[in-house]
Amino acid sequence: MIHRSHSxxxxxVAWLAKPYPEIVDIAENDGSVLIVPVGSLEQHGYHLPVATDTLLATAVAHAAAEDVHESLPVLVTPPIWSGCSPHHLPFGATISLETATLLEVLSDVAGRALENGFDALLFLNGHGGNMPVISSAVSDAGHEHPDREVLGLSYFHLARAVIDEVRESDPGGISHGGEFETSLMMHLYPELVDETQLEGTQRDExxxxxxxxxxxxxPLSVYRTFDEYSHSGAIGAPELATAEKGKRLFVHIETELSDLLSEIHTQNSTRK
Structure with missing residues (x-):
C-alpha cells in the first residue's frame, strides 16, 4: 500500500476530475459503486483542523477505492463537508446543518448520482453526529430507488477489530480529537497537527x-454540548497519539473498506 498524495x-477514482462521459461510462458498468464521503466542519480542539472529519473520511474513501479500481468500477465524489454538529457550536468555527437539511442534501445527492446509472451508493461517514442522519438517508434513498443499493457506514467502525491492540488510552481516551483521530491525522496530514497544543479532557459520561x-x-442517547465535557473542545487523550499508530489504523481501515467495496460490487453485479 502506498502513501497517497493529499490532493x-x-x-x-475522483469524480470531480473527470469529464462527464467518463463518469457515465463508469456508472454504466456492471456492479458500479459510488462513494460519497460525508464529514463536518467543526472544532477539534486546539491541535486539529476543523475539517478533520471530512479529511479523514475522504482519505479513507480514496485509498480503498484506488486499491480496487482496476478490478471494479468505482468513483468517489467530493465530500459533503458540513454535517450535523450543534453540540460543537459553543466553541465557534463550526458550521452545522439542521438535521432535516442534511437529510435532504444526502437524499438529493444520492438521487441525482444514481440517475447516472450506478448500481450501488455508499455514504462513508466521518462524524459521529451524522450517524442517525446517514441511516435515515439510506432508508429514504433506498426507498426512492428500489432498483439500486444504498448503504451507509462510519469509517471509524472499521477499526474496531484492532483498536484494543493499538490504543494506549483507557475508555474515554478516544472520543473527539483524541488518540484515534489525532494519530490518523499525524499519519496523513502531519503539517495540520499542532503538536504543541495536544490538550484533551478524558470523557466522563x-x-x-x-x-x-x-x-x-x-445504548443511551443524551444531548450535551461539548463544552460540558472539555474546555479545549478535544475529548480524549491526544497526547498519546503517534503517526505510527495512525498508519496502522489507516492500513487496517483501508483494507476493510476495500474488501467491502469488492463485496458490494459482487452483490450488485447482476442488476443490469
Missing amino acids: HLASP PYDLGRQDLFADG
Missing part, C-alpha cells in the same frame, strides 16, 4: 449506559 485531483468512547458506545 485527490490526480486520483483515478455520568450515565453508565451512555457513550463512553468512540468504541464503547452505550
